[in-house]
Amino acid sequence: MPVRPQSVPTLRAPLPVAPTLTKLGRAIRSLELPAIEKIAEELMGDAFQVLISTMLSAQTKDPVTLAASLRLFKVAPDPASLARLTTARIEKLIYPVSFYRNKAVHLKETARILVKDFGGQVPTTMEALLTLPGVGRKTANLTLIVACRSADNICVDTHVHRIANRFGWVRTRTPEQTERALYEVAPRKWWATINLHLVTWGQHVCKPIYPQCGRCLLNDTCPKIGVVREGRIA
Ligand code: SF4
The missing domain is CATH 1.10.1670.10 (Helix-hairpin-Helix base-excision DNA repair enzymes (C-terminal))
Structure with missing residues (x-):
């Protein structure tokens, strides 16, 4: 039995x-430390990179998030350079994070919106962060805490x-x-x-x-x- x-x-x-x-x-x-804290320490708390790493970290193990983030930021360290990449290139750079295809689409679109609507800066309110594709409360809260010292x-x-x-x-x-x-x-x-x-x-x-x-x-x-x-x- x-x-x-x-x-x-x-x-x-x-x-x-x-x-x-x-x-x-x-x-x-x-x-x-968890990956996002390590990334924030290594990258001096750059708000854009904290936001992107947090998006990558969903359903993904920490070492994979860390490696993918560092690969991506070597090529695209800011919203303008990320917005210029094709989704296929982003997919290759962030693979094997979970849902890398969806995440590549969200990352490119987020970068485009940051450039177009927020002057290339990460917004500092929950309301504005939640307008970005693929950004939920967990990502928004962590970005505000780690990058904006909220x-x-x-x-x-x-x-x-x-x-x-x-x-x-x-x-x-x-x-x-x-x-x-x-x-x-x-x-x-x-x-x-x-x-x-x-x-x-x-x-x-x-x-x-x-x-x-x-x-x-x-x-x-x-x-x-x-x-x-x-x-x-x-
Ligand atoms: S449930 Fe978690 S916090 Fe509680 S004793 Fe076990 S390991 Fe520790």
């Missing part, structure tokens, strides 16, 4: 937001959505709901850094399947909501 997976039983309270983020902030210092945004991707629910901070079904809920429960001073902390933790420890609870500093207190099975520690 097949064995049904059991949720890890928990009666624990939600983790406190600020102390948990403080602990994670210390813990991630020794871990490799402290007023929370960027929620799948890691943030999953871990905020595991911690008991939110009870939500979609990243959009999680973003809205986090504005209510997280102190404002943490808004801009929640993404960096939870994405880094999610990539290294609190993984989507088989989270590494046995080597996690939050293991004794984390309510692990929705965790079906913990990873084995070698």
Whole structure:
């Protein structure tokens, strides 16, 4: 008879937001940064390149995003030069990121709009960013946080959505709901850094399947909501 997976039983309270983020902030210092943070560091936070890298990163592993971004920016470091490339050339430069064909179309069109409507600059409001093709709230929030140094945004991707629910901070079904809920429960001073902390933790420890609870500093207190099975520690 097949064995049904059991949720890890928990009666624990939600983790406190600020102390948990403080602990994670210390813990991630020794871990490799997510691709977008690395790109922002390497490229001095160039807003255009942060925007384009974030668009490339959707559904794509970090090393692939990083390599594709660097290949593309060697040839097209700004909106005008990207707008001049053919979509076929962009496809070749960004392959093998996921959905590279669609992304090539969106990148070219975004570059064209930036040149035509925004004077070659990346807009600095959510409203304007959302008018660009292929740009959703996650990309817009991350661009505002990383490139524009905004402290007023929370960027929620799948890691943030999953871990905020595991911690008991939110009870939500979609990243959009999680973003809205986090504005209510997280102190404002943490808004801009929640993404960096939870994405880094999610990539290294609190993984989507088989989270590494046995080597996690939050293991004794984390309510692990929705965790079906913990990873084995070698
Ligand atoms: S790895 Fe386990 S203990 Fe650590 S944060 Fe994730 S679910 Fe909680």
